[in-house]
Amino acid sequence: METTLSKASPVEYELDLHATADDIEPKLKEALKEQRKHMDVQGFRQGKVPLGLVKKMHGEQIGYKVAQEFVQEAFEDEVEGNDDIEPLGQPTITELNYELDQDLHAVVRFGVRPEVDLQDVSSEQISMLEHEVTEEDVEEEIERLRTKEADLLPMEDEPAGEEDFVNIDLQRIDPQTDTPIIGDKDEDLSFFLDDERLKEELREALKGKKAGDTFRVELPQDPHDHDHGPGGHDHDHDEEERLYEVTVNDVKQRDLPPFDEAFVERLTEQEFSDPEAFRDEVRRQLEEQWDEQAREMVQGEIVDKMLELHPVPVPESVIETYLDSFVNQVEQENDGELPDDFDEEHFRNRNRRDAEKQGRWMLIRDKIIEEEDLEVTDEELQEFFADQAQGDEVSAQQIEQFYRQMPKMMDRVKQQVLSDKVYDLLIDRFDVQKKSREEFEEEMHQQHQGQQRMTS
Structure with missing residues (x-):
């Protein structure tokens, strides 16, 4: 067997491998014998099939697998055993030319850790959020907790206010025929009118409406809405606005609990009973949240600045490893399977830049860990x-x-x-x-x- 190691780029090497049929023959024979143990061919006892017949029936498939394993072992011997080279990511067999009982030629491409020259950052400015929690912040948080725990009281013949709860049916209307579009209807939609996610046009239209009211409203189409509107159907995709008929089923108002001992005990499961002590705890938690948010933000700034200062090339194998992890995350978020309409090639192309950035930050981070021990x-x-x-x-x-x-x-x-x-x-x-x-x-x-x- 002959091998040649060459530099393909500043961060990638290639292992060129040539092996004769005689080099591969022992491993091929061993693999054929292993296959024979599991074969049941008419006219022969199990495990006693002539090796030539095994080779005739399965030789091509087994030979290719043996060739792959041969290349992998050669890579481990020549590269992973070389103290002067530190491979990164998974190696890729870019060429594999082999036919049964013939010589083998293969090329393995792999990434290596680049040189990272850490820059002096003492003169580089980054911003860090420093927020002092005020009494107003504490009161807002307590009000949010009271709102979350509020009961909903029916409003008989009273119009919906800015913070009230509504339940509606939403039917899309064809403006050309002034008739409902079959299949494009959402029923039993519930939300509070102060929900920031609610479209402003719908919020304004619902204010002042009572249970039993029916009205029409034009709503803008969100260009990023992949469901193509409330009903999930794509009609006249280029429209900027769509016409809907809204039926108000119910209107309720929040009945906020008083901020007292009973409320605090119920909210904290008996951990606190004194409202003032709980107020101090709210302040402590808010300060902790702001500190955590400030740290996350400054970490993001640090990464961006370090990437800007260190344009280190990233091996393709590292980028692919990160892309593999992104795909794996999609699988985990979908019960272990990729969605039926998932376009992996498009996904990998779209996320390639993020994968490259994460790979480069990993290289910079590792260099800091090494230099600072x-x-x-x-x-x-x-x-x-x-x-x-x-x-x-x-x-x-x-x-x-x-x-x-x-x-x-x-x-x-x-x-x-x-x-x-x-x-x-x-x-x-x-x-x-x-x-x-x-x-x-x-x-x-x-x-x-x-x-x-x-x-x-």
């Missing part, structure tokens, strides 16, 4: 499990035991902790500009407008 300590793992259990020592031990029984999940935990350490390190090194909520939102708005101008 970062590792996960037992104390940090204990802290992670305690956070997962929200301070419950028994639960923390149970969570840890669960993860340790599943090595892959435990490795994910360690990688998450390592990533957090990388972010902490970079936050200290960047020039972090702390911004109020208003300043931060204005900055995000300006960035969004700039992106729109660039793409228009």
Whole structure:
């Protein structure tokens, strides 16, 4: 067998392999014997079929499989056993020329870890949200909790107000014939009029209506609505507005519970009873949520800035690995199967840029971990499990035991902790500009407008 290792790109190598029929013959003979054990051919005892007949019946299929295994073993010997090369992702056999009892020629392409020259980021500015939770924030959250727990009271002959609950039927009308479009009707739709997801035209039309009222309204068609309207049918797809007949079945109003001891006990399942103590807990939770949101936002800024500063080439094998994970996620979200109309090629092309970005961030992150000699300590793992259990020592031990029984999940935990350490390190090194909520939102708005101008 002869092999040649060559550089195909800054981040990819090729292993060119030539093997004679004699090189492959021992493995082929072994595979044929294994196949013979399971064959039941008339005129021969099971497992005693002549090897030549086995070869005649299954030789081509078995030979190809043997060739693939031969190439894989050669790759492991020549590349994975080479201390000077660190392959990344799954290798791909780009050429495999083999016929039974003939010589073999194959080419294996694989990615390698590129050189990453980490840049000094001390002069690079990033923004970090710093929001102080106010009494108004606390009151708004308590009001939201009261609204969530409110009872619904019937409104007899009273018009719907801005925050009331309605139940409607929605029938699409053909404006040309002024008749209902059969099959394009949604019944028993329920929502609150202050729901932000509700179309403004429908909200305004429903205000002041009573149970039993029927009226018509034109609603804009959402260009991103893949269901083609409320009824799920595509009629006159190019229309900007559609005509609907609305029947109001029911109108109810919220009856908010008082913010008292009984409400707090019921909401917290007896954990709190004093409304003022619960108010302090609400403040603490809001502060925690804002801190978490601020950290997520600054992590996103860090990744974007590091990608901008480090245009590292990403091996194709790494990009494909991330795309495979994206497809796998779609499967998991659909009970383990891809949807019948799922176009995987289109999906992979559409998500290729994100896969490349994630691959590049992985390479940069790994370089930081290597240079800074970062590792996960037992104390940090204990802290992670305690956070997962929200301070419950028994639960923390149970969570840890669960993860340790599943090595892959435990490795994910360690990688998450390592990533957090990388972010902490970079936050200290960047020039972090702390911004109020208003300043931060204005900055995000300006960035969004700039992106729109660039793409228009």
